[in-house]
Amino acid sequence: MRIAALVGALLAVPVFLGLSGVDPVPVLVLMGLLAVVVSMPQVRGAAQRVGERRHAPAIPEVAFDDIGGQSRAKKELMEGLEFLAQEARARRLGIRPLRGILLAGPPGTGKTLLAKAAAHYTRSAFVACAGSEFVEMYAGVGAQRVREVFDRARRLARQAGHGSTIVFLDEIEVLGGKRGAHHSHMEYDQTLNQLLIEMDGIGSGDDARVLVVGATNRPDLLDDALLRPGRFDRVVRVDLPDREDRFQILRVHTRNKPLAEGVDLMRVARETFGFSGAHLESLANEAAILAMRASAPVVEERFFLEAIDKVMLGDRLDRRPTSAELRRIAVHETGHALVGEVYRPGSVATLTITPRGQTLGYVRRAPADDVLIETRADLLADIAVALAGGLAEEILLDGRSTGAAQDLEQALAAARRIVLVGMSPLGVVDEELVPREALHRAVGEILAEVEAQVRAVLLSHRERILEVAERLMTEERMDGQALRAALGLGGGRGLRVS
DSSP states (O other): HHHHHHHHHHHHHHHHHHHHTTTOOOHHHHHHHHHHHHHHHHHHHHHHHHHHHHSSOOOOOOOGGGSSSSSHHHHHHHHHHHHHHHHHHHHHOOOOOOOOEEOOOOOOOHHHHHHHHHHHHHEEEEEEEEGGGOOOOSSSSSHHHHHHHHHHHHHHHHHHHSSSEEEEEETTHHSSOTSOOTOOOOOHHHHHHHHHHHTTTOTOOOOSSEEEEEHHHHHHHBBBHHHHHTTSSOOOOOOOOOOHHHHHHHHHHTTEEETTTOOOHHHHTTTTTTOOOOHHHHHHHHHHHHHTTTTTTSSOHHHHHHHHHHHHHSOSOOOOOOOHHHHHHHHHHHHHHHHHHHTTOEEEEEEEOOOHHHHHHHEEOOOSSOOOOHHHHHHHHHHHHHHHHHHHHHSSSOOOOOGHHHHHHHHHHHHHHHHHTOSSSTOOOOOOOOHHHHHHHHHHHHHHHHHHHHHHHHTTHHHHHHHHHHHHHSEEEEEEEHHHTTTOOOOOOOOOOO
8 A cells, every 4th residue: 555655746746847838757767766876675585585485495416426427527527525525523623614616517418417426425415507697788787696695595594404515606707707708798707706715705713614616628727726725626628528438428318218239339439520419419319209109018139329420510401402413512522531541440430421400511520449539640531531422523423513612621720730739841830920922832742642642542433433433423322341341341341542
């Protein structure tokens, strides 16, 4: 009733001014601004209540055993959590509790799952936020939200009775970026300053212990003050899984799926080089979807192999190339595959001309081992395979096509990398100091040398290329074993380079 009377009185003011001949617009603007200011605490309070409902104090059910792979990251993270899991022993040894642990790595590698497992391992309350939630156009709002998060974390720890809370800050590079980078928006710096203050206030004598776990794809963007010891005391790298880790991840994500007898998950792991944990979860799910579409009672290995293509490139396209285009695509991809077998025997996993996503055909490689570093020979092999498709079109058809554009970009990038890492006749160079003409000439010489070698290989095996291309136009897809058989390669033997 009081609010209604107040609103009626406020609306009567501009009406009275208008009848008196006074312009009521400035008064209306002022009243609107006052209404916004008055409502902001209420809106903020409502947002806080919503946030508290969203960030429930329940301990996550995700355990470290539920996360496939990442054995090194899990071990390093568990070591950093011992002061929470074994508080009395840590205090007896005089260990200062860690205030922050940073999880850094590519997207989809399981950083959020690791943070939840950390809370489960230490029986801690779990509060999750994203860096973007703290940045607003209103000055001081971000800093206030940081204070609210830490206040809520301490309150949840006391309420739950276990005395500790893990605050998970995803996308922390948004919240903790280098100060001074946003010249037109000091709100970023104020928010970061408040985070630094809150982390400094985390002490071993607190009755409610708080551990901050941050996650980022770009640790290079973080402010140095955030990374110093005493704030984020430990940085844990969460990298893309290797072959054994991929196998473990696939086992985790297929536990609830009926697999056919003989499904070789290690083969699937070998053919998914470069996949993250999120990719592998999607792969297992897509394989089950394909089995359901085929009305199969179990998930067979062929569904996994087809799902690899779908996760990498997308679904099949409805538009079909013309017969002339299909022939060109077949010759192009066969050129890639043949040269791939020349430089890396047994490396081709699949050869297809089925249009998917943004590509009309492709060759998928399955390296024998995951590669962490590359030699000059490895980079030259990458260039050779990239150039082979367009050269095969040039030799066997009426010239190249625009389909080789992306291949040329890959070849240029590899040749440029050879020069910039000091593996060219220029020796060790600085990209900013070396003359552009010299850089261009060195890259061109590398490409010309490799192109001559690839041209010789394709010319000496042109009949085989045509035979495989004709077969590919009919079957649309060949696995690596069938390709090597068609090329007369048994037991992983390589072709002879002329």
